[in-house]
Amino acid sequence: MPEYQTFEHDVLVIGAGGAGLRAAIEASAGGASVGIVCKSLLGKAHTVMAEGGIAAALANVDERDNWKVHFADTMRGGQYLNNWRMAELHAREAPDRVRELEAWGALFDRTKDGRILQRNFGGHKYPRLAHVGDRTGLEMIRTLQDHGVHRGIDVHMECTVLPLLKDGDRVAGAFGYERERGRFHLFKSKAIVLATGGIGRAYKITSNSWEYTGDGQALAYHCGAELMDMEFVQFHPTGMVWPPSVQGILVTEGVRGEGGVLQNREGKRFMFEDIPELYKSQTADNPEEGWRYCQGDRNARRPPELLTRDHVARCIVREIKAGRGSPHGGVFLDISWIKQKLPNAAEHIRKKLPSMYHQFKQLADIDITKEPMEVGPTTHYMMGGVRVDGDTQMSTVPGLFAAGEVAAGLHGANRLGGNSLSDLLVFGQRAGKFAAQFAREHTGSRIDAAEVDQAARRALEPFERKGAGTEGPYQIQHELQEMMQNLVGIVRNETEMLRALEGVHKLRGRARRVGVHGNREYNPGWHTALDLDNLLTVSEAITLSALERKESRGAHFREDCPNQESALGKVNTFVRKGPDGLMQVRREPLAEMRGELKQIIEEMK
Amino acid sequence: MCMTRLSDLPLDKPVTLEPMKAFPHLRDLVTDVSWNFRVKKKIKPFKPRPPDAPDGTWRMAQADVDRVQEFRKCIECFLCQNVCHVLREHQKHEEFIGPRFLVYAAALEMHPLDTEDRTEELRQAHGIGYCNITKCCTKVCPEEITITDNAIIPLKERVVDNFYDPLGKLVKLFRPKAQK
Ligand SMILES: Cc1cc2nc3c(=O)[nH]c(=O)nc-3n(C[C@H](O)[C@H](O)[C@H](O)COP(=O)(O)OP(=O)(O)OC[C@H]3O[C@@H](n4cnc5c(N)ncnc54)[C@H](O)[C@@H]3O)c2cc1C
Ligand code: SF4
Numbered sequence A: 001m002p003e004y005q006t007f008e009h010d011v012l013v014i015g016a017g018g019a020g021l022r023a024a025i026e027a028s029a030g031g032a033s034v035g036i037v038c039k040s041l042l043g044k045a046h047t048v049m050a051e052g053g054i055a056a057a058l059a060n061v062d063e064r065d066n067w068k069v070h071f072a073d074t075m076r077g078g079q080y081l082n083n084w085r086m087a088e089l090h091a092r093e094a095p096d097r098v099r100e101l102e103a104w105g106a107l108f109d110r111t112k113d114g115r116i117l118q119r120n121f122g123g124h125k126y127p128r129l130a131h132v133g134d135r136t137g138l139e140m141i142r143t144l145q146d147h148g149v150h151r152g153i154d155v156h157m158e159c160t161v162l163p164l165l166k167d168g169d170r171v172a173g174a175f176g177y178e179r180e181r182g183r184f185h186l187f188k189s190k191a192i193v194l195a196t197g198g199i200g201r202a203y204k205i206t207s208n209s210w211e212y213t214g215d216g217q218a219l220a221y222h223c224g225a226e227l228m229d230m231e232f233v234q235f236h237p238t239g240m241v242w243p244p245s246v247q248g249i250l251v252t253e254g255v256r257g258e259g260g261v262l263q264n265r266e267g268k269r270f271m272f273e274d275i276p277e278l279y280k281s282q283t284a285d286n287p288e289e290g291w292r293y294c295q296g297d298r299n300a301r302r303p304p305e306l307l308t309r310d311h312v313a314r315c316i317v318r319e320i321k322a323g324r325g326s327p328h329g330g331v332f333l334d335i336s337w338i339k340q341k342l343p344n345a346a347e348h349i350r351k352k353l354p355s356m357y358h359q360f361k362q363l364a365d366i367d368i369t370k371e372p373m374e375v376g377p378t379t380h381y382m383m384g385g386v387r388v389d390g391d392t393q394m395s396t397v398p399g400l401f402a403a404g405e406v407a408a409g410l411h412g413a414n415r416l417g418g419n420s421l422s423d424l425l426v427f428g429q430r431a432g433k434f435a436a437q438f439a440r441e442h443t444g445s446r447i448d449a450a451e452v453d454q455a456a457r458r459a460l461e462p463f464e465r466k467g468a469g470t471e472g473p474y475q476i477q478h479e480l481q482e483m484m485q486n487l488v489g490i491v492r493n494e495t496e497m498l499r500a501l502e503g504v505h506k507l508r509g510r511a512r513r514v515g516v517h518g519n520r521e522y523n524p525g526w527h528t529a530l531d532l533d534n535l536l537t538v539s540e541a542i543t544l545s546a547l548e549r550k551e552s553r554g555a556h557f558r559e560d561c562p563n564q565e566s567a568l569g570k571v572n573t574f575v576r577k578g579p580d581g582l583m584q585v586r587r588e589p590l591a592e593m594r595g596e597l598k599q600i601i602e603e604m605k
Numbered sequence B: 001m002c003m004t005r006l007s008d009l010p011l012d013k014p015v016t017l018e019p020m021k022a023f024p025h026l027r028d029l030v031t032d033v034s035w036n037f038r039v040k041k042k043i044k045p046f047k048p049r050p051p052d053a054p055d056g057t058w059r060m061a062q063a064d065v066d067r068v069q070e071f072r073k074c075i076e077c078f079l080c081q082n083v084c085h086v087l088r089e090h091q092k093h094e095e096f097i098g099p100r101f102l103v104y105a106a107a108l109e110m111h112p113l114d115t116e117d118r119t120e121e122l123r124q125a126h127g128i129g130y131c132n133i134t135k136c137c138t139k140v141c142p143e144e145i146t147i148t149d150n151a152i153i154p155l156k157e158r159v160v161d162n163f164y165d166p167l168g169k170l171v172k173l174f175r176p177k178a179q180k
């Protein structure tokens, strides 16, 4: 029987990004004993990479802003498939959550009168993103981390959770291994908060790091929770395309917010040619007005480069496919042109976009103050995920909560930039609070030792598979990423997705025969083998949901059904594990929106 | 260092990679850096002054924020800890917190809102005196933080001021920190 060490906490938080840390702080403030587990070192989670800022209607820069406008913007961006209760709570509570960060030591950029400065971002009507240059995520995670370490939270770093364990219907704990020595850990807890982030690694070109293999979505699915909106994967329009080793790395939307323009190889600003009806009244119809908007002119409308991400990404794909792309298969993004407008443009760019300046200088030998960048779409964010209750963030499994990117609902069919960092704070706080409450109201649960033993044995199986018929994990991972990229990417159709579904089943068969070498100490091959099941589970869920949604909406675009279907605008797609162990997909109507909220949306149209 | 491009190296000779030396070695290039997380806990946390406005918010000038933002760029890669001879050669892990945490302490001490005083610990438990300003840490920092000149030297001055100038310290007690 494999050995393991046991830890007990009232609340176990899985993931130490913005959502996990915020949840841990809140649960601990609620009197619970808290443990937090993460795959990498503390402070290295994905959140650290966020550049643009945190969306909150503080109204420091434009006093016309308030929670209602933020709510309406979020719903419009999500094409009204959002969980409206979450969109409401998010818009109402984000300002307090941001101010609280400041009270914990975060240092945001300032307005002239010394308040928190806010910048423009795609889909937000007013300047709304609190930021720190272009390293907002780092500021946020460091603030939470430094605040959290003094709260007596137990941190289990470099530890990966494999399955969740249940006691009857209720979640009862988690089982995992630590990276350094490969030893097993059993965590017993009364409530669990999943805060494991995204799924980017299911695709070949992604802005996400190695950690984002869809673990949380898969863990929840296998323990009986429902997933929702899995067809909505956000492809960010601007990732690096050259050199190959950096393909996919994000180029922040902030570049466009500061006046950067998209051009094809003929030098044309192609975004002016295709402005969707829904956004016509809010979009500039000439370059001059767009520039004035970026300079803070309140009477100007935003340039078309700042339209929603799905739209900009598809326009870029269209240019590339039509042969009007840049030399390395992208399009041009130019910020250096602002030297025609500003006397000290180079210095201004370096001050406003320091990380971007360094990123291109160091990785691509390009000086963005002098020449254009080459950019193309990159897999960026998962709108779908674990279905949760809007108020408490509890999933359909009692005691299992989810917050942040792993949860679904807030963003609907598409997320606005900056709405994720605020999501982490608002719903991290709520998940932590209600998880602590759940823990208070329930006694300890029981974990079946045989189940733990089985989990451990299953984790060790790849070491035992040897000889003919076995293969290493990397080939399977690469084939899956390539397949999802090509068949379930930005532009989809039924034929290709059916092929992808078949592909997932075949790869799953091969994954069952994966063998690895060496021992359990720091063995990346083994870790990749264990991640495979998660990647396959989320890939299947994405494909099935995308097949089910026979229309184009938000981030989900089907060339075989290019229009929106009004009937489908009233339903979400759900995925759960059937009694036969197979994945089931179904639709469910949206909950009826409160009249008061309907009215806000009408007024802001 | 961590950002070196292969194309910048002479590729006709073998390229040698080594694990960090200031920390216990685990396997291949992997070392155990957990000491760093324990050190951080020992530094007194942020303690803000009461809010400036009735709505519970503060007012700060961008210039005051800028100075500290340099330190807050730190990504905790611990490269500076690794090259500092006090840790690397002399293994003074018990007596010296290392450049990373001097940067961290500086970020707190120079934070426009902070009211805590960490000079006593800096001198004693944190061992700032061990640093003899070789600037090796500054050279390797991938975030280009001027660790020695901007963080450590001002902290050393603060420590000296407070300990060897008791009268000055007394005066400061009655002056709000933001105006220092
Ligand atoms: C390059 C980039 C820029 C971005 N910029 C912005 C922006 O400007 N504004 C904005 O609002 N959003 C932005 N986003 C999106 C946003 O950063 C993420 O959605 C958000 O940080 C996710 O946070 P999280 O707390 O949900 O999870 P993460 O920060 O992703 O953290 C997940 C945590 O879970 C842990 N984990 C995962 N699986 C397991 C497991 N099996 N066992 C144990 N632990 C596990 C990981 O180790 C990690 O600690 C950006 C994203 C990227 C990639
Ligand atoms: S300057 Fe001080 S902290 Fe930096 S490496 Fe030298 S001795 Fe260490």
Ligand code: SF4
Pocket: B073, B074, B075, B076, B077, B078, B079, B080, B081, B099, B100, B103, B140, B141, B142, B143, B144, B145, B147
């Ligand atoms: S080298 Fe720079 S970024 Fe790295 S830990 Fe030290 S101060 Fe931080």
